[in-house]
Amino acid sequence: MLLDVQNITTFYGSSQALFGVDLAVAEGEVVALMGRNGMGKSTTIKSICNLMPPKSGRITFAGRSTEKLPPHKVARLGLGLVPEGRRCFANLTVFENLVAAARPGAWTLSRINELFPRLDERHAQMARSLSGGEQQMLAIGRALMTNPRLLILDEATEGLAPVIRQDIWRAIRSLKEDGLSILVVDKTLSELLPVADRCVILENGRSVWAGTPDALNADLQDRYLGI
């Protein structure tokens, strides 16, 4: 397993957010992390990146325990996070956003520009002046420039225009074809299920179901994901 999360519990101060989450991503696999709002998806991701270190349980990435590693060291193991809400460096240009964190590997500036031609057109523009969709592309591009072994996408298409969503999903599918491992949180099931190899559902801070997208029938969707 590339990423192996075993029975983690996480607290915000004294309030417990995760009560036992299990999750695994194999090399080249796309795993969808699902659940209604407030069930612990983002907290799980923060725990994996050690931005919110778990109190108990075990996380290994590429065979190494991430326990007590500061977030930047976890990232250096090969974890590329695209955080929720298009977090670019607003006071830097598109180009600077991409090169600031670049690490050598297959992903280079020209390949990012191929994936997202709109970024190429705007390379000298300040990130803060980009549209929401372009900022999202930039956030994904920035994560890819670190040449991660696992890309984590937290609500990457939330609040974007449908046309832009299509662009982002197209990019995600092409990353999957390239064999990149991806852990993805998203609410658009119609796009998410075809691209996912496996799904993990969280409810009230616990992982309650795991299986293939085919096995995620209407009943389960209604029970765990319906509003």
Add this chain to the structure above:
Amino acid sequence: MTLSRETVINLVLALALLIVPVVASQMGQPFTVTLATRIAVLALAATGLNIALGLGGLVSFGHAAFFGIGGYAAGILASHVFSGEPMPFGFEGSNQMPVIWIFAVMACGLAGLAIGAISLRTSGVYFIMITLAFAQMIYYFAVSWPAYGGEDGLSILVRNQFPGINTMLPLSFFLLSYGVLIVCIGLFALLRNARFGTALQAARQNEVRVASVGISPYGIRLTAFVLSAMMTGLAGALYADLNKFVSPSMLSWHMSGELIVLIILGGTGRLFGPVAGAMLYVIFEFALGGITERWQFFLGLILLGVVLFARGGLIGLLAGKARHG
């Protein structure tokens, strides 16, 4: 190639600072040359602080520590040449500026490393206070250290020397200081445009985001703080030679405040912000200081105006908003 407005303004400032003292020297007005040297040296100190403050957003209220350590490096090394007494730890005194500069920069680098390593574990107002506390510690140490003048300070009897240049001539010393300033501004530009500078500015904006792309915010800030301390220390050594005198006042919190004021007046994070700020400050000090002893009151009004109406400082006012906000 068309030059941006800011580039033109920078060139004008650089040329003005060079030409005015040269002309003044021809006209037999060495005092103007001294004023220009003061501008160059203060601008250099502020350029050092600008690495931490302008790029990294680290409001160090203790940079006088490095300015003063640089100054004392010049004063102490020179004093041993005159007294002939050996220095502790087997060092030898020197009245050669290159030796003094290396010494000053190394000492400030080490001090910056120690102060930064502790201070950077905090942020915001705590960072301001802890840097201030360190500077005050060094200030009181200098005050109570009789070997090198204590509260009375330490005179440099003859200005230290630089190979091939007669530093006793005001214009030569100015040109030397100016050269060092321009080289350091060049270094600042290189740092700012390098990946290091980009990451530093990114860390200022959001620590978590920087960490999640694999950069240690602490490491990059510490590096910036040390480089910043070194450059300000170099300016301190020149300042001591300019005045031929070092005293604990170089280490006092007024000095730290002055450096911050220079940067705010000129434009935070701007390449020539410290130069513009130092010009404004020194010219004000001279022009208003002749009229009233309370010139700092009027400087305060101007500072208030800048903070309220021209957040980008003088450079921001003339060249427009900063590319990096």
